Amino acid sequence: MVETARNTRQRRAVGAILDDLDGFASAQEIHDILVRRGDKVGLSTVYRNLQYLVDAAEVDSLRGDDGEVLYRRCSAGHHHHLVCRDCGRTVEVEGPAVEKWADRVAAEHGFSDVAHTLEVFGTCSECGA
Amino acid sequence: MVETARNTRQRRAVGAILDDLDGFASAQEIHDILVRRGDKVGLSTVYRNLQYLVDAAEVDSLRGDDGEVLYRRCSAGHHHHLVCRDCGRTVEVEGPAVEKWADRVAAEHGFSDVAHTLEVFGTCSECGA
DNA sequence: TCTTTGATGAGAATCATTCCCATGAAGGTC
DNA sequence: GACCTTCATGGGAATGATTCTCATCAAAGA
Ligand SMILES: [Mn+2]
Ligand SMILES: [Mn+2]
Ligand SMILES: [Zn+2]
Ligand SMILES: [Zn+2]
Numbered sequence: 001m002v003e004t005a006r007n008t009r010q011r012r013a014v015g016a017i018l019d020d021l022d023g024f025a026s027a028q029e030i031h032d033i034l035v036r037r038g039d040k041v042g043l044s045t046v047y048r049n050l051q052y053l054v055d056a057a058e059v060d061s062l063r064g065d066d067g068e069v070l071y072r073r074c075s076a077g078h079h080h081h082l083v084c085r086d087c088g089r090t091v092e093v094e095g096p097a098v099e100k101w102a103d104r105v106a107a108e109h110g111f112s113d114v115a116h117t118l119e120v121f122g123t124c125s126e127c128g129a
Numbered sequence: 130m131v132e133t134a135r136n137t138r139q140r141r142a143v144g145a146i147l148d149d150l151d152g153f154a155s156a157q158e159i160h161d162i163l164v165r166r167g168d169k170v171g172l173s174t175v176y177r178n179l180q181y182l183v184d185a186a187e188v189d190s191l192r193g194d195d196g197e198v199l200y201r202r203c204s205a206g207h208h209h210h211l212v213c214r215d216c217g218r219t220v221e222v223e224g225p226a227v228e229k230w231a232d233r234v235a236a237e238h239g240f241s242d243v244a245h246t247l248e249v250f251g252t253c254s255e256c257g258a
Numbered sequence: 259t260c261t262t263t264g265a266t267g268a269g270a271a272t273c274a275t276t277c278c279c280a281t282g283a284a285g286g287t288c
Numbered sequence: 289g290a291c292c293t294t295c296a297t298g299g300g301a302a303t304g305a306t307t308c309t310c311a312t313c314a315a316a317g318a
Contacts, residue, residue, distance in 0.1 A: 006264060006315050028305080042267035047306065063192055067274090068305070082238055093234050098227050102249050105222050109211055111251030118247045120231050122240030135284050135295060157274080171298035176275065178296095196305090197274070259318100266313070277302065284295080 005052065010041045014049040018059065023088030024070035024081075062119055084124035093120070134181065139170045143178040147188065152217030153199035153210075191248055213253035222249070 005011070017030050025033075031046045050071050053059035060074040062081065072081075072090060078099075082091040098118060106114040134140070146159050154162075160175045179200050182188035189203040191210065201210075204221060207228070211220040227247060235243040 004316090008265065008315070010266070026305090040267095044268080044307080045266055048265080063196065066305095067192065067196055069196075082235060082240060084240065091238050095227075095230050095234070098224075098230055098247075101224050101227055105224070106211060106249055106251050109220050109222075110254035110257075111211060111213065111249075112254075112257050114249060114251040116247065116249045118227075118245065120235055120240075120243060120245045122235050122243040125239035125241075128239075128241050133285090137284070137296065139297070155274090169298095173276080173299080174297055261318085262316095264313105264315080267309105267311100269309090271308065272306085274305095275303080278300090280298100282295105282297070285293095287292085288290090 010045045011049050011052075013039045013041055014046055015053075018053070018071070018073040021072065023090040024062065024064075024072040024083060025088060026064075026068045026070055028068075030071070062117075065121075080118045080120065082120045082122065084127055085121045086123055086127040089124050089126070139174050140178050140181075142168045142170055143175055144182075147182070147200070147202040150201065152219045153191065153193075153201040153212065154217070155193075155197045155199055157197075159200070191246075209247045209249065211249045211251065213256055214250045215252055215256040218253050218255075 013034055014030065017025075017033055021030075027047050027050055028043070030050070031041065031043050034041045034046070050059065050061075053073075054061050054071070057076070058073060059071050060081070061069050061071050062083075064070050065085070070088070075092060079092045079094050080098075082093050084090070095118075102116045103114060106112075142163055143159065146154075146162050150159075156176050156179055157172070159179070160170065160172050163170045163175070179188060179190075182202075183190050183200070186205065187202060188200050189210070190198050190200050193199050201219060208221045208223050209227075211222050213219070224247075231245045232243060235241075
């Protein structure tokens with residue numbers, strides 16, 4: 001028998017919230033939504049399941065200004081994010097020119113095993129009214 | 130009388146450590162160095178002075194993988210960093226193309242007040258041997 | 259139904275950072 | 289130098305997100 005993650009009520013509940021969300025949200029925000037809905041899920045369990053999903057590359061995470069980790073279900077493949085710092089609404093964006101720039105700069109200075117982090121923050125049109 | 134920051138022994142000590150450092154270091158690492166040297170400076174004071182320097186744009190800060198904030202005295206003007214994930218050695222880099230890309234992408238989606246974070250991590254030539 | 263074992267959750271623990279506030283010491287004035 | 293005003297310091301408490309512990313629960317298969 002192949003090991004398989006158990007399909008618990010709590011795991012489904014966390015997944016359902018992520019499906020409904022537009023933008024990034026913190027573990028505690030997701031927990032609050034669950035509590036408000038009446039779904040009883042422990043905070044530890046929310047953290048645990050979010051981490052499972054990150055490890056499975058089903059969810060992207062990034063750190064907000066205040067250091068809180070934010071989560072969002074994203075499409076597969078390398079991309080970056082344009083995030084509204086007020087409402088969290090997020091657009092996935094690609095930047096081939098940026099990828100090339102990062103690799104070139106790293107090579108010029110003799111760096112190998114290169115990776116990069118890039119996020120764009122702003123105020124979305126709705127929040128800017 | 131114009132308000133002016135007081136030139137304390139502790140402030141000079143923190144500044145001296147930053148002058149000697151090549152790469153990014155955490156507040157606690159800087160505090161440890163001070164203690165090892167025999168300079169008596171409180172941890173709160175290290176945090177406070179680092180924050181003063183960040184506000185004065187004399188020091189750049191970024192968040193490491195583990196969420197710790199790292200500090201480094203940097204040149205003025207907008208730039209990014211190529212950081213060795215082994216030894217911390219850091220190269221300041223500029224990417225005009227990246228700046229334009231970020232602004233354009235944000236504008237295309239109606240975002241205002243745009244800012245971005247971009248760091249490149251790798252293994253430097255010395256550490257890659 | 260029964261067994262096995264990963265999953266859950268309430269609270270404790272961790273850890274970086276910030277806050278509090280009594281005390282210290284810059285730096286100006288005479 | 290003596291004195292004053294006020295910002296700076298530092299030790300410990302508080303904060304807050306996240307992780308850990310472990311007794312208990314419940315998937316999933318037999
Ligand atoms: Mn990229
Ligand atoms: Mn830039
Ligand atoms: Zn918004
Ligand atoms: Zn290195």
